[in-house]
Amino acid sequence: MYGFEAMTFNVHGGFLEAIVRGYRAGLLTAADYNNLCQCETIEDIKMHLSATDYGPYLANEPSPLRTATLVERCTQKLVEDYSFMLTQSAEPLTTFLEYITYGHMIDNVVLIVTGTLHERDVHELLEKCHPLGMFDSIASLAVAQNMRDLYRLVLVDTPLAPYFSECITTEDLDDMNIEIMRNTLYKAYLEDFYKFCKSLGGATAELMSELLAFEADWRAVNITVNSMGTELTRDDRRKLYSNFGLLFPYAHEELAVCEDFDTVRGVVEKYPPYQAIFAKLSFGESQMLDKAFFEEEVKRLILTFEQQFHFAVFFAYIRLREQEIRNLMWIAECVAQNQKGRILDGVVMIF
Amino acid sequence: MLEDESNQKKLETEVWQCLDSVHHLLKRREILHQTLRQGWMELTSARYGMGPSRISSLLFSLKPHAPSSVVDIRVSPSDSTGRDSGVKLDNQPHGAALAFDLIRDKAGNDERPSVTNTGDSTESDKREPSSNPRRSTTVSTGWYLVYLEPFAYASCWSVGPLSRTDGEEKEVDEIERLIDDYSADSPDESSPAETPKEKAQPLYWFGTLVSPHLRSAQDSFSQALELIVEIVNAQTEVTHAHSNVLKLREAMTSEEN
Numbered sequence: 001m002y003g004f005e006a007m008t009f010n011v012h013g014g015f016l017e018a019i020v021r022g023y024r025a026g027l028l029t030a031a032d033y034n035n036l037c038q039c040e041t042i043e044d045i046k047m048h049l050s051a052t053d054y055g056p057y058l059a060n061e062p063s064p065l066r067t068a069t070l071v072e073r074c075t076q077k078l079v080e081d082y083s084f085m086l087t088q089s090a091e092p093l094t095t096f097l098e099y100i101t102y103g104h105m106i107d108n109v110v111l112i113v114t115g116t117l118h119e120r121d122v123h124e125l126l127e128k129c130h131p132l133g134m135f136d137s138i139a140s141l142a143v144a145q146n147m148r149d150l151y152r153l154v155l156v157d158t159p160l161a162p163y164f165s166e167c168i169t170t171e172d173l174d175d176m177n178i179e180i181m182r183n184t185l186y187k188a189y190l191e192d193f194y195k196f197c198k199s200l201g202g203a204t205a206e207l208m209s210e211l212l213a214f215e216a217d218w219r220a221v222n223i224t225v226n227s228m229g230t231e232l233t234r235d236d237r238r239k240l241y242s243n244f245g246l247l248f249p250y251a252h253e254e255l256a257v258c259e260d261f262d263t264v265r266g267v268v269e270k271y272p273p274y275q276a277i278f279a280k281l282s283f284g285e286s287q288m289l290d291k292a293f294f295e296e297e298v299k300r301l302i303l304t305f306e307q308q309f310h311f312a313v314f315f316a317y318i319r320l321r322e323q324e325i326r327n328l329m330w331i332a333e334c335v336a337q338n339q340k341g342r343i344l345d346g347v348v349m350i351f
Numbered sequence: 352m353l354e355d356e357s358n359q360k361k362l363e364t365e366v367w368q369c370l371d372s373v374h375h376l377l378k379r380r381e382i383l384h385q386t387l388r389q390g391w392m393e394l395t396s397a398r399y400g401m402g403p404s405r406i407s408s409l410l411f412s413l414k415p416h417a418p419s420s421v422v423d424i425r426v427s428p429s430d431s432t433g434r435d436s437g438v439k440l441d442n443q444p445h446g447a448a449l450a451f452d453l454i455r456d457k458a459g460n461d462e463r464p465s466v467t468n469t470g471d472s473t474e475s476d477k478r479e480p481s482s483n484p485r486r487s488t489t490v491s492t493g494w495y496l497v498y499l500e501p502f503a504y505a506s507c508w509s510v511g512p513l514s515r516t517d518g519e520e521k522e523v524d525e526i527e528r529l530i531d532d533y534s535a536d537s538p539d540e541s542s543p544a545e546t547p548k549e550k551a552q553p554l555y556w557f558g559t560l561v562s563p564h565l566r567s568a569q570d571s572f573s574q575a576l577e578l579i580v581e582i583v584n585a586q587t588e589v590t591h592a593h594s595n596v597l598k599l600r601e602a603m604t605s606e607e608n
Contacts (some may be wrong), residue, residue, distance in 0.1 A: 071403055110558075111404055118412035118556060128409050175552075179559035226560040290400035290562070328398060333395040342392060346399055 005309035012090040017308065019088075020317045023081055024305060026053040029351045036331050037343045042070065045237050046334055053077060067332040074328055078321045079131045085314065092200060096311045099193045100318055102159055104133025106189060109160065110182045112141040113150065117173055145171055147181060163188035174181055176231065183223065183240040190216055190242050203310035211300060211312065216245035217274070218293050224255045224264055225289065246271055294348045298323055302350065320350055358606070362599045369592035376585040383578040390571030397564035401557075406565065410556050420576060423452040449587060453580045 009017075028036075039045045039068060042065045046058050057073040058065075086097050108129040113123040122142045129138065136288035137154050144150040150173075152166045163185045173181075190212060197208035220241045227237050238256040242248065247255070247268070253266040265281070268274045279290045301316040398406045426449060554569055556559060 068403070107402070107404060111410075114558075115409055118408055118410060119414055120411075124409055128404055128407060130404060175555045176559050182558070183560070211400065223560060226562060229558055232559065290396075316605075329403060330395065330399050333398075337388065337391050337395070339392055346396070 009309035013311070014310070016085055016088055016093065019085065019315060020313050021305070023053075023317055024313075024320070025273065026050060027320055027350050028327075030349050033327070033347055033349060036328075037340070037347070038207075039331070039335055042067065042332055042335060044069070045328070049328075067329060067336055070332050071329050073323060074325045075131065075268060078318070078325065081321070082132060082184040082318060093311055094316070095196070096200070096204075097314060098159065099196060100315055101132045102189050102193070103186065105135060105158070105160055106133070106163075106182060106185045107136055108133040109141060109150075110154070111176060112138060113144065113173055114175075114178055116142045117175075117178070144173070147177070160185060160189075162192065180232075180236065180240070183219075186219070187240060187242050190219070191244065194244055197311075200311065203307055204312055207304050207307070207310060207312035208315065211304070213245040214273075214297065214300060215248045216242035217268075218297070220245070220247055220252060220255055221264060221268060221293075224258050225261060228261075229348065246273065248307060283303075285334070288345075291348060293345060294323060294326075298348050298350055323348055324350060353607075355603075357600065358603050362596065362603065365592065365596045365599055369589065369596050370587065372589040372592045376582065376589050379578055379582045379585055383575055383582060386571050386575045386578060390568050392576060393564045393568035393571060397562045397568060400562045400564060406557050412551075412556050420453055420455050420573075421578060423454050425450045425452070451580050451583050453577050 002350065008329045016326045032048070033155050035048050036045055039048060043063060046061070046065050049055060049058055054074050054077055057077050058070070061069060061073060079253075082097070082101075086094065089097055107181045111129060112122070112125050116122065122139055125142075126139060135158050137157065140154045143148065144153055147164075151161070155161055155164060165188075194212045194216075197212065198205050200208075223237060223240050234256050238252065241255070251267050251271065255264065258267060265278050269278050277296050281288055298320065301319050303309075304312040304316040331343055334340055334343045334346075394406070554565065557565060
């Protein structure tokens, strides 16, 4: 089954595993969320967060604090943690950590290209990019007119280059092509990450395969639900699903032809791990699907910390922080909109 | 005596009408409030699921585009029959009445809402191609169209008390001022007649595969637009009813004296 990781892992990875477990201990607890849910203003939220890991990042923010600023400062904490781990890591952990950021890189590329298509200023777009997904030549994306230019001028020297083989066309960039490009890149990235994790073997391969398979399945359901009523054809939809996961290949064939949410439910509920997710939703209700999938993801991510000597804890920590930031954004928005009754609709408790 | 009674009855009728108008207005405001709250909550849910960077004001398109909705302000000829022809404004010449309607550009409809006149042809036909077509619109009978941004974030609807126009410079200047306030950011738009603009599809600014929450948010804001127009009509009605009540009371008081 596993290799002798217990004997060799700590040589290169022991320090960082200890660091990431320390970071994990700093995640917000249910008591923290209870306090945050009682806040009347965003200033109150800032005050409660001052006693957490986010305290130093929010201390110097002037009032009035906006939700976007709160999210940026919390993201800054995540980025600093990640940067520390990356600089201290050795191979193959370095490559593993870099893989985690490729998703953000794809989002940034799409943001710049979309914003340029809409005649927005590149500097404004760069400020909005996720810091984990930045690379040197990102600003040059604004000059590309089609995907071939995008690849030739900028992306050929980035880690996303291998994922572009299925995207290169000379068609001009428009909203539909950009969306297809985003999903095709992400599909290629997930499959590549999955292959890399498998090659590492041991507990990392086992745990990461499960986590990435869940993500691939979630993406398939998301793409299906979001593409209903759009111009995306069934064939194009099918091409965007990843070639691994519990739903591959039979459920993908059924999902490709789904036209409403209840049909999607019927397809996915056949798989026991996903029955619990759809059991929380009533018939016809697709509104809470995101939260149901986030809750399931959090459960799986927490379980990775039960084992030692593998890299999945790093992936889990980054994802749990992102979920926490999502929670804080939701709470801040509910407080700002005076809709505190809806706070629990979006908060996914981690501990 | 009989006259007093009749005036009294008239006053009561006007008061009831005024109260009905106020009730209608307050109800509409409450529905608007709830609709907007729901819309903002759906938008937050969409940002929660898709990520804050995928839904932000930075993705709004700055390209010139035709709006999907316009507010049609009708100045109908003097009509004493009541609400059907709009609300009367007694300070307007010839007792002209104003009514506001929201016109949506349905999918597949080639008749894009635009600033044109439905009366006599005007200087707009002779304008230079580079000039803003809205600037030169002069209308002899009263169809004034003011653009609405297609998405609630960027609504820059301004409606003022437009007078009925007979080609008078004052009224045209008023229209131009309102339209200039809107078109301040887009001075280089070409005439819609020469380069037809894309129809705005604000949902696609955030990607083609967007969350159902974002679609719900758009529906809510779209409904809010309709409610806003209804509220404007209701407000005008309330103002008119109130002024009628005051006038009747003044008239009765002066008769008693």
